[in-house]
Amino acid sequence: MKKSGLSLILFFLVVIMSYPMTTIAKNFENDVVKVDICISGGDNHFVYKIPKHLHNNTPYYEMKNNIESSLARHWKVGDAQYEAQQSEVTYTFFINDLIHEQQDGQMKVAIPYNILLGMFGENDAIQLRILASKLTNWKVNTADWTTLGFVEPLSYFSDQEYVFEGAINELLQQRVGHFNGTVIKGQMMLHCIIYFNFMSAQLIACILLSRRFKKRIIEDPETMHQFRKLKYMYQIIPLMIIVVQIVFLAISGLVTAFGLYFNPGMDLLFIFGPIVFNIILLPMFFFTTASEISKELEYNSFGSGL
Incomplete structure (x- = not known):
């Protein structure tokens, strides 16, 4: 009887402790703006995934135009499109000149974070994901990814991922991300x-x-x-x-x-x-x-x- 009572108390303690963490995780998932930077060579593009409730009654086409006009201040934007999902809207922008230097497997990409994310609030949550080939080595601002808050999840497909999760202000403080990549020949x-x-x-x-x-x-x-x-x-x-x-x-x-x-x-x-x-x-x-x-x-x- 005592053992069953103790087990019950432990169970409730675990539930109570895990509830706030689960709530925080769900809130982050619901409120986070997700941005993917896809460096694939031929069709480099940005993908914005914005929860519908964060649009604040802004029409989707207007949001697309706002993001596109910001990106066009620094890059040549090609095709731009959006697609409404169940809980979020996906905006895709193909960037014609994302890699501004490329020679013999050496690449340089410059990402001004105020251009990339300036249309959102500084305190908004962001998940920034860089997708690149497994056969490339990358440095950002001549530093290791982990020192800047990026993690590298295990990937089973052709791309490797570098993921940053935090407030947009943390990236804006870095101003410009200088990504230097090298193909591992x-x-x-x-x-x-x-x-x-x-x-x-x-x-x-x-x-x-x-x-x-x-x-x-x-x-x-x-x-x-x-x-x-x-x-x-x-x-x-x-x-x-x-x-x-x-x-x-x-x-x-x-x-x-x-x-x-x-x-x-x-x-x-x-x-x-x-x-x-x-x-x-x-x-x-x-x-x-x-x-x-x-x-x-x-x-x-x-x-x-x-």
Whole structure:
């Protein structure tokens, strides 16, 4: 009885202690303005996520124009759009000259915080998130991110994240964020070799498996009634190679690294070229093999008839 009473008291204490923290977290989540800076090379952009109740009856298109006019004081703003979600409105602005210096994998980005956030109140809560390639090293104001209040959450996809949470005034005090980035060439080269070797693996797999498929049908023509089933069975490994290749591209950091290192157009060739090549190889080999099987069976049937 005493143990159960003590357990009950401890339970209520935990609930009472955790309630204020949960309330604070929920309030922060509801009142925070979220701003993403996406440095991907070809389509660098800012994304503002503003809770609806913070608009203070300001129409969405007017909020978009206000933010765009502020950004246009420092950058060339391309396409601008907004989308109303359930509890917030997302504003996206593509910045044509976000990277003001870029050469041989070296990049420089300057972010005046009053231009980026000046349309909000200084005491408003902000979540500023920087998204960049995993294959780049970044310094902000020649300092380490952690010294300026940024944290680096674990990311499973091509981008790495640097996140700042606090009051907008804390960023305004820093005035300008000078972001210096460097593509890690050695690591990028290693990932490129792995990525492009998927084409060699696909070529070898298609050659070997299409030959085994042909041999099995020719040696046992009775299996012809299972032709489609057998063909799909022998295509499983090439299909898996394509899937693994796409997953590797998504998590390796190559998507954004190619955009930062190569010119527009060339980056798309490196990103999608190997995948398209592997997709084309699969039907090409098995279609040719199916045609060869049909001809050989027809020839054998004709020969046995004689």
